[in-house]
Amino acid sequence: MSDPKIEGFDLKPGFSGMAKDTASDQTMFKGVHWGKAMMWIFLLSDTFIFSCFLISYMKGRGSTMVEWPNASEVFGLHVFGVDVPLLLIAIMTFVLITSSGTMALAVKYGYERNKKMCGWLILATAIGGLTFVGMQAFEWSKLIHEGVRPWENPFGAPQFGSFFFMITGFHGTHVTFGVIFLFIYAYKTFAGHYDEGKRGWFTTMKGDYVEIEILGLYWHFVDLVWVFIFAFFYLW
Amino acid sequence: MSDEYENKTGYQAQSSESITSSSIGSGVATDIDYVRPAENAEQDLYHGHSFITKWIFCQDAKVIGVQYFLLATFTGVIGLVLSWLMRLQLGFPGAAGFMTAEHYYQFVTMHGMIMVVYFLTALFLGGFGNYLIPLMVGARDMVFPYLNMVSFWSFFVAVAVLLASFFVPGGPTGSGWTLYPPQAILEGTPGSGMGIILMCVSLILFVAGFTMGGLNYLITILQARTRGMTLMRMPLTVWGIFTATVLAMLAFPALLVGSLMMMLDKLLATSFFMPTILKAGEILEYGGGSPILFQHLFWFFGHPEVYIVALPAFGIVSDLISVHSRKNIFGYRMMVWAIVGIGALSFFVWAHHMYVSGMNPWFGFFFATTTLIIAVPTAMKVYNWILTLWRGNIRLNVVMLWCLGFIVTFVNGGITGIFLGNVSVDVPLSDTYFVVAHFHMVMGIAPLMVIMGAVYHWFPLVAGRFLNETLGKWHFWLTFLGAYSIYFPMHYLGFIGVPRRYFEMYDSPYMTSAVGMNEFISTAAFIVGAAQFILIFNIIKTLKTGKPAGHNPWQANSLEWLTPSVPPEHGNWGEKLPVVHRWPYDFSVPGSREDFITQTTPPSDVKDSKVEKT
Numbered sequence: 001m002s003d004p005k006i007e008g009f010d011l012k013p014g015f016s017g018m019a020k021d022t023a024s025d026q027t028m029f030k031g032v033h034w035g036k037a038m039m040w041i042f043l044l045s046d047t048f049i050f051s052c053f054l055i056s057y058m059k060g061r062g063s064t065m066v067e068w069p070n071a072s073e074v075f076g077l078h079v080f081g082v083d084v085p086l087l088l089i090a091i092m093t094f095v096l097i098t099s100s101g102t103m104a105l106a107v108k109y110g111y112e113r114n115k116k117m118c119g120w121l122i123l124a125t126a127i128g129g130l131t132f133v134g135m136q137a138f139e140w141s142k143l144i145h146e147g148v149r150p151w152e153n154p155f156g157a158p159q160f161g162s163f164f165f166m167i168t169g170f171h172g173t174h175v176t177f178g179v180i181f182l183f184i185y186a187y188k189t190f191a192g193h194y195d196e197g198k199r200g201w202f203t204t205m206k207g208d209y210v211e212i213e214i215l216g217l218y219w220h221f222v223d224l225v226w227v228f229i230f231a232f233f234y235l236w
Numbered sequence: 237m238s239d240e241y242e243n244k245t246g247y248q249a250q251s252s253e254s255i256t257s258s259s260i261g262s263g264v265a266t267d268i269d270y271v272r273p274a275e276n277a278e279q280d281l282y283h284g285h286s287f288i289t290k291w292i293f294c295q296d297a298k299v300i301g302v303q304y305f306l307l308a309t310f311t312g313v314i315g316l317v318l319s320w321l322m323r324l325q326l327g328f329p330g331a332a333g334f335m336t337a338e339h340y341y342q343f344v345t346m347h348g349m350i351m352v353v354y355f356l357t358a359l360f361l362g363g364f365g366n367y368l369i370p371l372m373v374g375a376r377d378m379v380f381p382y383l384n385m386v387s388f389w390s391f392f393v394a395v396a397v398l399l400a401s402f403f404v405p406g407g408p409t410g411s412g413w414t415l416y417p418p419q420a421i422l423e424g425t426p427g428s429g430m431g432i433i434l435m436c437v438s439l440i441l442f443v444a445g446f447t448m449g450g451l452n453y454l455i456t457i458l459q460a461r462t463r464g465m466t467l468m469r470m471p472l473t474v475w476g477i478f479t480a481t482v483l484a485m486l487a488f489p490a491l492l493v494g495s496l497m498m499m500l501d502k503l504l505a506t507s508f509f510m511p512t513i514l515k516a517g518e519i520l521e522y523g524g525g526s527p528i529l530f531q532h533l534f535w536f537f538g539h540p541e542v543y544i545v546a547l548p549a550f551g552i553v554s555d556l557i558s559v560h561s562r563k564n565i566f567g568y569r570m571m572v573w574a575i576v577g578i579g580a581l582s583f584f585v586w587a588h589h590m591y592v593s594g595m596n597p598w599f600g601f602f603f604a605t606t607t608l609i610i611a612v613p614t615a616m617k618v619y620n621w622i623l624t625l626w627r628g629n630i631r632l633n634v635v636m637l638w639c640l641g642f643i644v645t646f647v648n649g650g651i652t653g654i655f656l657g658n659v660s661v662d663v664p665l666s667d668t669y670f671v672v673a674h675f676h677m678v679m680g681i682a683p684l685m686v687i688m689g690a691v692y693h694w695f696p697l698v699a700g701r702f703l704n705e706t707l708g709k710w711h712f713w714l715t716f717l718g719a720y721s722i723y724f725p726m727h728y729l730g731f732i733g734v735p736r737r738y739f740e741m742y743d744s745p746y747m748t749s750a751v752g753m754n755e756f757i758s759t760a761a762f763i764v765g766a767a768q769f770i771l772i773f774n775i776i777k778t779l780k781t782g783k784p785a786g787h788n789p790w791q792a793n794s795l796e797w798l799t800p801s802v803p804p805e806h807g808n809w810g811e812k813l814p815v816v817h818r819w820p821y822d823f824s825v826p827g828s829r830e831d832f833i834t835q836t837t838p839p840s841d842v843k844d845s846k847v848e849k850t
Contacts, residue, residue, distance in 0.1 A: 023467035026275045028458035034379045037459055038451045041485065045447060048489035052536075056493065056529055060508060064524035151505040151521070159524055162506035166497070203382040204282050 033210045036217070043221045050225050053170065054232055057163045069155035071234050074143070089234050092135045093226065096175075099128025100223045103216045110194070110209040118212065119189040125219065126182035129175050136172050140165070164233060171229055174222045181215055269838040271464040271815050279376045279460070281807055293389070295381035296806045297452075300388050301367030302698065304358055307388075311395055312355035316765050318347040327758025329740045337739040338426035341410030344737055345427075346402075348413025349435070352541060353442060354395055356683055360548040361446070361484065362391060364690060365453050365477045367698070371796035372474050374462025374814050376807050378452040387452070390445025398438040404430035412737060414538070417509035417530050418522070421502040433502055436495040443488045443495075453481045462795075464816035468572070469835070469850055471794045471820045472565065475572050476551020479579040480544045486583070487540035494533035501525070531593055535586035542679050543582040547575055549686040550617055553642050555820070556689050557621055559792045560636040561628030562831055564821035564848065566620045574613035574620075581610050591659050592666045600659040607657035611650070618647055629824060629831070634708035635790075638689030641716045642682050649678025652727065667737070670730020673723045681719045688715070691771070696789045700802050701782030703774050711770040718764035725753050791832045794820035798836055819850035 011017035022028070029037050061068055072085035079087065106121035143164075147154045153161040188194065188207065197206040284290040294300060322343050324332045366384065370377050378384045401408040410426030411419055419425045420432055427435075457470070457478045470478075497508040501522075509530040510522035558565040565571060587595060587603040621643055630636060652674040656662045665671065688711070695703050734741070734750050741750065788797040800810040814836045822833035827845035839847070 026272065026461055026463060026465070028467075030275070032459070034455050034459055038380065038455050041454055042447070042451055045450075045485040045489060048486050049493060052490050052493035052533060056497065056508065056533065059526055059529045059532075063526040063529070066524060150500065151507070157524060158507060162500065162504075162508060166500060166506075203380075205382070206280060 033208075033214075035214050036210060039214045039217045043217065046221065050171075050228070053167050054228060057167060057232060060159045060163055061157075064157040064159045066157040068157050069153065069160050071236065074148075074155055074160075075139075075234055086234055088135060088139055089230065092132055092139075093230055095128050095135070096132045096223050096226055099125045099132070100220050102128065103219045107213045107216045110189070110212040113195065113209070115189060115192060115195060118209075119186050122182055122186040122189060122212065126179050126186060129179040129182060129219075133172055133175055133179065136168065136175075140168075167229060168233070171222070171225060174225070178215070178219050178222055182219075185212060185215055268843075269817070269840050271817065274463050274813075276460060279379075281377055282381060283806060293385055295377070295385050297366045297370050297378040297381065297384060298698075298804065298806075298808075300384050301363050301365070303388050304362030304366060304391065305364075307392060307395060308355050308358040308363055311350050311399075312359070313768075314399070315347050315350035315355055316768065318343040318350070320762060320765055322347065323758040323761040325739065327755045327761075338407075338410060340739040341412070341737070342408050342426050342431075345410050345413055345415075346398075346408050350398070351680065352413065352545070353439070354398065356545045356679075357446075357484070357541070358391060359687060360545060360683070361453065361477060361481060362388070362449060364473070364548060364552065365481070366449070367694070368473055368796060369453055369456050369477060370460075371799065371804060371808060372471050372794055373457060373460065374465050374795050374809070374816060375456055375460040376809060376813070379455045379460050380448075380452050383448045384452050387445045387449035390441055390448065394438045394441035394445060397434050397441060401427065401431050401434035401438075404434065406431055409435045414531075414534055415498065416534075417498060417501065417527050418511065418513060421498065421510075422513070422515075422520075428502075433499060436499040436502075439495045440492055443492045446484060446488060450481045450485050453477060454485070462813045462816060465795075465835075468569065469816060469819045472551040472554040472568070472571055472575070473548070474551070475575050476548040476554075479575050480547040483540040483547070483579050483582060484544050487537045487544070489537075490533045491537035494530055494537070497533075498530065528590075528593060528595060531590050532587070535589045536583075538589060539586040540579075540582045542675075543578055545679055545683050547579060549642070549683040550575060552690050553639050553686045554617075554621065554624075555794065556635055556686075556693050557624050557639050558821050558823065559693075559790050560633065560639070561625050561630045562823045563624055563628040564819075564823055566623035566626075567616075568819065568821060568850075570616055571620055574616045577613040578610060581606060581613070585610060588657055588662070591662045597659075604657055604659050608654065611654055611657075614650060618643065618650075633692075634703075634705055634712055635689050635693045637709070637712045637716075638685050638692065641712065642685035642689065645677055645685060645716075645719065646682040649674055649676075649682055653678055665730055667735055668730035669726045669734050669736055672736050673726035673730060676723050676726075681723065685716075688712070688771070693790065694796075695775070695778070696785030696802075697796060698803055699779060699782070700785055701778050702785050702789065703778050703782065707770055707774040707777075711767055711774065714767035714770070715764055718760050718767060721760035722757050722764060725757055729753060788834075791830070792820075793818075793822055793832050793834045795835055798834055818847060822847055 011021050075089055076083050076085040077087040078084075102121045102124040106118050106125060109117040109121060143153075143161075148161045148164075150162045150165050152158045188198075189212070192198075193207040194209045194211065197208065199206055282295050284294060284296075289295075291299065294303070321332060321335065322340060325335050325340055366378065369375075398408075406427050406429045408427045409415065409420060409431035411428075411432065415432070415435065421428055457474060461470075497506075500506045501508055501510055505521055507522045507525035509527050510520075510525040511527060512523040513520045554565050554571060584606045585603055587599050588607045591600050591603075621639075652670070656665060656671065656674055692703050692708055695701070729750055732749060785802065787802055790797070795814055795816070796804075798814060799805075799808055815838075816835045817838055818833065818835055820835050822828075824831045825833055825842070825845045825847050828842050828847075833842055833845070833847065
C-alpha cells in the first residue's frame with residue numbers, strides 16, 4: 001500500500017503498517033455515515049449493559065441456596081390437552097428473528113429508493129416486534145397469574161422472578177422503543193422524507209435512507225440479545 | 237506518522253494528472269504541501285437566533301462545554317462546602333452544633349459522589365471535552381449537536397435529582413459513595429428511604445446523558461477531523477479525552493446495572509444484593525442475594541472511573557507542559573500508547589478495591605499483579621513530562637506552576653498507590669486515613685491541579701482576556717501548600733491506624749494522639765477551600781478589566797488557537813476549514829523564524845528548519 005501523492009507513505013506489513021494506515025486517514029471508518037458509526041459504538045456500550053445483566057444473573061443463580069425452577073415446566077404451555085415445553089417462547093423467537101429478516105430487506109429496498117416496498121417491510125418489522133411484545137406481555141401475565149413476583153415465586157428461588165422480570169423487561173423496553181421508531185420511520189418513508197431529504201422534527205438533520213440502516217442495526221442487535229436471553233433463561 | 241516532506245523533487249512526473257487546481261505556483265511548493273482531499277461533506281449546522289436557542293438549549297459545543305463547566309463547578313462548590321463541614325467535625329468535634337453522626341455519613345457520601353462523578357467527570361469530559369474536541373481536531377462542531385444538547389440537559393436533571401435528595405424525608409443516602417448493600421438500603425443507614433432511590437435515579441440519568449455526550453466525542457474524533465489531522469497528529473488532550481470516553485462507554489453500563497438492581501431491591505424488595513439478614517432476632521424478608529456482586533459491578537465501573545478522570549488530566553497537562561516549556565512533548569507516541577495502555581489495563585484491576593471483601597484470595601493475587609503493571613505506563617508518562625521540561629525554555633507562569641504541582645502530587649499519590657496495590661500492605665491500611673490520603677492525592681488534588689492549569693491556559697481563548705497572574709500565584713501557592721498540609725499528615729494518621737469514615741474518635745487512643753493533627757488538617761482545609769474563591773474573584777475581575785489576549789497569546793501550535801475570531805464563533809473556522817500539516821508540538825525548531833510552528837503552517841514555509849516528521 002502506498003499513497004502516490006505522498007512520497008514515503010509506504011506501509012510496512014504487520015502491526016506497524018496497520019497502525020500507520022489506521023492513524024493516517026482523515027476518518028477512521030472510511031465512508032461510514034456518522035450516525036451509523038455512532039450506532040455501532042452505542043451498541044457496544046449496550047452490549048456491556050446486557051453482559052452485566054446476564055453475568056449478574058449467573059452469579060445470582062449460583063449464589064442462591066434455594067433450588068432454581070425447572071425452565072421447561074415453568075415456561076411450558078398446555079394446549080389441546082398436551083403440555084408443550086417452550087412453545088410460546090419458540091413462537092416469540094421465530095417472530096423476532098423473522099422481523100430481522102424483513103428489516104434487512106427494508107434496508108435493501110431503501111437503498112434502491114423503492115419507497116413502497118421499503119415502507120411496507122418496515123411496517124412488517126414493526127408488527128413483528130409488536131407481536132413479540134404482545135406475547136411477552138401474555139407470558140408475563142401468565143407467570144404473574146401463577147404467583148411469580150419479582151420478590152418471590154412458588155417454583156423455587158425468588159431470584160428467578162427478579163432476574164426474569166428485570167432482564168426480559170429491559171429487553172422488552174428495547175423492543176418497544178424499536179417498534180415506536182419503526183412506526184415513525186415507516187411514516188417518514190411513505191411520506192417521502194428520505195427521498196427529498198426533509199429535516200427531522202427534533203434534530204433538524206436532513207433525512208436519508210441511511211437512517212433505516214441505522215435503525216436496522218439496532219433492531220438486529222435487539223434480536224441478537226434475545227438469542228442470549230433465550231439461551232440463558234429458557235435452555236439453561 | 238506518515239507524510240514526509242523531504243526529497244520530493246521527483247514527484248510531478250509520477251502522477252501529474254491528479255494535481256489539483258492548487259498546482260499554480262512553484263512546482264515544489266504545491267508538492268510538499270499536498271494534503272489529501274476532504275473525505276467529509278461540509279457539516280450542516282443549526283444556528284440559533286433567539287436567546288433560548290443561543291444560550292440555553294444551545295447546540296454549539298462551545299456553549300455546551302461552558303454550561304457543563306459552570307454546572308459541574310457549582311456542584312463542586314457544594315462538595316467543597318460538605319468537606320468543610322466534615323473537617324469541622326473531625327478537627328473540632330461539636331463545633332458545628334447541628335451535626336449528628338447521620339449528617340456526617342450523608343456528607344461523606346455526597347461529597348464523594350459529587351466530586352468523582354458530577355464534578356470531575358462532568359468537568360473533564362463534558363466541559364473540556366465539548367469545548368476543546370471540535371476546536372482541536374478542526375471540526376465545525378460536534379457531529380450530533382442536538383444529542384449534545386440533550387446530553388447536557390440530562391446532566392442538569394441528574395444534578396437536580398441528586399440535590400433534591402437533600403430535601404426529602406430522611407435526607408440523602410449516607411452509605412458512603414460506594415453505596416454498598418446491604419446497609420445502603422436497610423433501616424438504620426441515613427437516607428435509606430428516598431435518599432438512596434434518588435441517588436440511583438440520578439446516576440442512571442447521568443449515565444444516559446453521558447452516553448449521548450460520549451458518542452459525540454468519539455465520533456467527532458474518529459470521523460470528523462479536518463484534512464491532514466491524522467490520529468498521530470492530534471494533541472494529547474484529545475487522546476486523553478478520547479480514551480477516557482471509551483472507558484466511560486464501557487464502564488458506566490456496570491454502574492447503570494448496579495444502580496437499577498439496587499433500586500429494585502429497595503422498591504420491589506427483590507434480593508439481588510441482599511443475603512439473609514437477621515435483625516434484632518428477626519429474619520428480614522430478603523434472602524439469597526450476593527452483596528459481593530454489587531461490589532464487583534460497582535468497581536468494574538469504579539476503577540475505570542479513576543482513569544476517566546485521570547486520562548484527560550494526563551493529556552491536558554502534556555499539552556500545557558509542552559507549550560509552556562517551549563519544547564516538543566518527549567516521546568509523543570509513547571505517551572499515546574501509554575494512555576491507551578492504561579485505559580486497557582484499567583478494566584482488569586477493579587477487585588483491588590475489594591481485598592478485604594472476603595473474595596477468593598487468588599483474585600487478590602491476580603489483581604495485585606495487574607495493578608502493579610499499571611505503574612509502568614504511568615511512570616513512563618511521568619518521566620516524559622520531566623524530560624519535556626528538561627532543558628526547555630520554561631515560562632514559570634501560573635499555568636506552569638499548576639503543571640509542576642500536578643507532577644509532584646501525582647507522583648506522591650501514585651507511590652502510595654503501589655503500597656495499596658499489594659494485598660499484604662493493603663489489608664492493615666484498608667479503611668484508614670492512608671487510603672483517604674492516597675486517593676485524594678492521586679485523583680482529587682492531581683486532576684484538580686490540571687483543571688486549574690487548564691483554566692488559566694484556556695481562559696484567554698474562551699473569554700479573550702488573561703486571568704490575573706498575581707492572583708493566580710496566590711491561588712496556586714495557597715492551594716498547593718495547603719493541599720499538602722491536608723493530605724500529607726493523613727498518611728501518618730493512617731499509619732497509626734485512625735479509621736476513615738468515623739464521625740468522632742470516641743474514647744479511643746486516637747483521641748489523644750491524632751487530635752492536634754486533625755485540628756491542623758482542618759484548618760488547612762478551610763484555607764484551601766477559601767483559596768478557591770480567589771479564582772472565582774479572578775474570573776469576575778478579569779471579565780471586566782482583564783488584559784485582552786488577542787490571537788494565540790501563548791504562541792501555541794494547536795488548532796484551537798488558530799480560529800479567525802477570538803473567542804471562536806459558532807462554526808469555529810469561518811469560511812474554510814483549516815488544513816493540518818504537522819503535529820502540534822513543533823516548538824523551538826532549529827532554523828525556524830519563530831520558536832513555534834503552528835499546525836497549519838505548510839511545509840514550504842519552513843523549508844529551512846529541521847521539523848520533525850509527523
